[in-house]
Amino acid sequence: MHQFKGKQYPCCTSLTMGVIGGKWKTVILFYLIGGKLRYNELRKKMGTVTERTLSLQLQQLQEDGVIQREVFYSKPPLKVEYSLTEFGKTLIPILEAIAQWGDYALENHSAEENTQ
Amino acid sequence: MHQFKGKQYPCCTSLTMGVIGGKWKTVILFYLIGGKLRYNELRKKMGTVTERTLSLQLQQLQEDGVIQREVFYSKPPLKVEYSLTEFGKTLIPILEAIAQWGDYALENHSAEENTQ
């Protein structure tokens, strides 16, 4: 049994999944590989996500220390940018492997029926 | 929007997560890298998982074609073995990366407080 950021995990794989699991976290992280993004930029890229859900997932990613939030108070149109932390960048190989496997599965096994 | 095995995914990363996501799937898959395992062998290795949950996750992994189930009817003590399919074996690099990152996070960032 392992502990990370106050949560318990039965296995080192589930620890990682606790950080990147959930419906949207890998999607957010994958977009952030390309650099900083604002809240609304993320939202538009992600299409069907709701404000609340995006907000929650961003908070959790911050709590686990893989993304950071920068606020620019310059002028009334508030500006907030999200980006990977150095720690978060160590996830990039995994994220890319996950994206590649998704593509691979689509190309090679999408049409198969469950007939085995 | 992508489709795989009858389910919809907004991104190729979420497709992969749909297959390996959930609290126990990576744990199951990770143990199966080492070879075939019986239901009870898995259960013992996994400690806190309940019968129902293990059963469900195994079914879902089968439906997605990444593991296979072999039944040996030889004698009343039923014997069922689970193992990775060829398709499932393409997940091994991801699973090992996930396990390694979990270890890495434990060693390097476990003690940190959320004080950023």
Add this chain to the structure above:
DNA sequence: CCGGATCCTATTTGATACTG
């Protein structure tokens, strides 16, 4: 030994409206 069936709880996600 291997799970299916049933019931229940907890967590996650979504819809919608509203605010500094």
Add this chain to the structure above:
DNA sequence: CAGTATCAAATAGGATCCGG
């Protein structure tokens, strides 16, 4: 622009018992 609040729905996961 970048969220938060509130409510409801969906999903995941657990406890327990039972049967082939």
